[in-house]
Amino acid sequence: xxxxxxxxxxxxxxxxxxxxxxxxxxxxxxxxxxxxxxxxxxxxxxxxxxxxxxxxxxxxxxxxxxxxxxxxxxxxxxxxxxxxxxxxxxxxxxxxxxxxxxxxxxxxxxxxxxxxxxxxxxxxxxxxxxxxxxxxxxxxxxxxxxxxxxxxxxxxxxxxxxxxxxxxxxxxxxxxxxxxxxxxxxxxxxx
Amino acid sequence: xxxxxxxxxxxxxxxxxxxxxxxxxxxxxxxxxxxxxxxxxxxxxxxxxxxxxxxxxxxxxxxxxxxxxxxxxxxxxxxxxxxxxxxxxxxxxxxxxxxxxxxxxxxxxxxxxxxxxxxxxxxxxxxxxxxxxxxxxxxxxxxxxxxxxxxxxxxxxxxxxxxxxxxxxxxxxxxxxxxxxxxxxxxxxxxxxx
Numbered sequence: 001x002x003x004x005x006x007x008x009x010x011x012x013x014x015x016x017x018x019x020x021x022x023x024x025x026x027x028x029x030x031x032x033x034x035x036x037x038x039x040x041x042x043x044x045x046x047x048x049x050x051x052x053x054x055x056x057x058x059x060x061x062x063x064x065x066x067x068x069x070x071x072x073x074x075x076x077x078x079x080x081x082x083x084x085x086x087x088x089x090x091x092x093x094x095x096x097x098x099x100x101x102x103x104x105x106x107x108x109x110x111x112x113x114x115x116x117x118x119x120x121x122x123x124x125x126x127x128x129x130x131x132x133x134x135x136x137x138x139x140x141x142x143x144x145x146x147x148x149x150x151x152x153x154x155x156x157x158x159x160x161x162x163x164x165x166x167x168x169x170x171x172x173x174x175x176x177x178x179x180x181x182x183x184x185x186x187x188x189x190x191x
Numbered sequence: 192x193x194x195x196x197x198x199x200x201x202x203x204x205x206x207x208x209x210x211x212x213x214x215x216x217x218x219x220x221x222x223x224x225x226x227x228x229x230x231x232x233x234x235x236x237x238x239x240x241x242x243x244x245x246x247x248x249x250x251x252x253x254x255x256x257x258x259x260x261x262x263x264x265x266x267x268x269x270x271x272x273x274x275x276x277x278x279x280x281x282x283x284x285x286x287x288x289x290x291x292x293x294x295x296x297x298x299x300x301x302x303x304x305x306x307x308x309x310x311x312x313x314x315x316x317x318x319x320x321x322x323x324x325x326x327x328x329x330x331x332x333x334x335x336x337x338x339x340x341x342x343x344x345x346x347x348x349x350x351x352x353x354x355x356x357x358x359x360x361x362x363x364x365x366x367x368x369x370x371x372x373x374x375x376x377x378x379x380x381x382x383x384x385x
Contacts (some may be wrong), residue, residue: 087340115294116297118306158343
């Protein structure tokens with residue numbers, strides 16, 4: 001009698017363990033599928049060329065323009081949203097078929113001061129506002145957004161450019177812009 | 192008469208000695224001058240202009256916010272960190288160079304924390320005096336594929352202009368918008384000084 005009870009218990013425990021293993025395996029499979037879906041989808045098929053910042057009529061210092069441009073390249077590379085990120089003027093970009101162009105135009109710029117921020121807290125903020133546009137090679141706008149990049153409390157004035165670039169990359173990632181007509185190899189064009 | 196002749200010859204001999212000595216000294220000095228001149232010329236030809244900078248961002252194969260020496264080596268602009276191989280770009284590939292002025296708080300994070308913790312708003316008073324003005328040198332250059340790169344360096348105040356002039360003297364075109372941008376940056380720095 002005792003041995004039969006023990007056998008039943010053993011079978012139950014074995015069954016529970018097997019079920020747990022099976023369910024875990026299924027979960028692993030699911031996450032792997034999701035991950036592979038994220039990376040192997042259409043998101044990685046597009047390339048982007050980042051153009052130099054157009055300062056419009058603002059007296060934006062060269063260092064700010066360069067910092068926005070360089071930070072944008074870095075942040076877009078970090079997001080891995082695009083297959084390749086090209087610099088302005090890169091000849092390799094012309095050979096790419098799935099190319100989008102990211103244009104950045106300064107809309108508003110308020111020069112700030114780190115010392116004023118440190119002394120007063122409420123004033124001296126460096127504020128940058130740009131219009132970010134993603135265009136197809138034939139000039140069709142597929143994404144347009146006004147993005148801010150400010151430094152209000154801590155950090156140097158150039159930090160505004162880093163914040164701005166990060167915000168543009170975030171906006172691009174969050175938005176679900178409709179992609180232009182795709183080459184046959186692409187199934188979907190939503191980022 | 193003999194006595195007079197003796198005196199004359201003696202003084203003449205003395206005079207001749209002085210003259211020879213003076214001539215030697217003159218020759219010696221002039222030769223040194225020539226030597227120095229030729230040295231200076233060779234220095235200019237080999238071009239060694241270097242300055243301590245902080246690389247803020249963008250230069251080829253270099254980490255951001257690191258200190259090093261920016262120098263002009265022949266026909267290349269080189270940035271070298273201590274004990275590491277230098278990164279360099281050809282001066283011919285530089286298409287734009289500009290200088291700006293900025294101001295920043297000194298002391299970094301420890302100072303910031305100290306100022307925040309100081310009672311009765313003493314930290315703000317410290318902030319009023321704990322700032323430093325510096326120059327920024329912005330260099331735009333083109334890589335082998337034609338892609339545009341931009342690099343920003345932070346220099347001690349007053350060092351940006353000579354470096355920019357040195358690059359301009361070697362054929363780099365200064366930024367067309369530099370005047371207004373520099374004016375603005377200077378105004379900004381002046382505002383901070385108030």
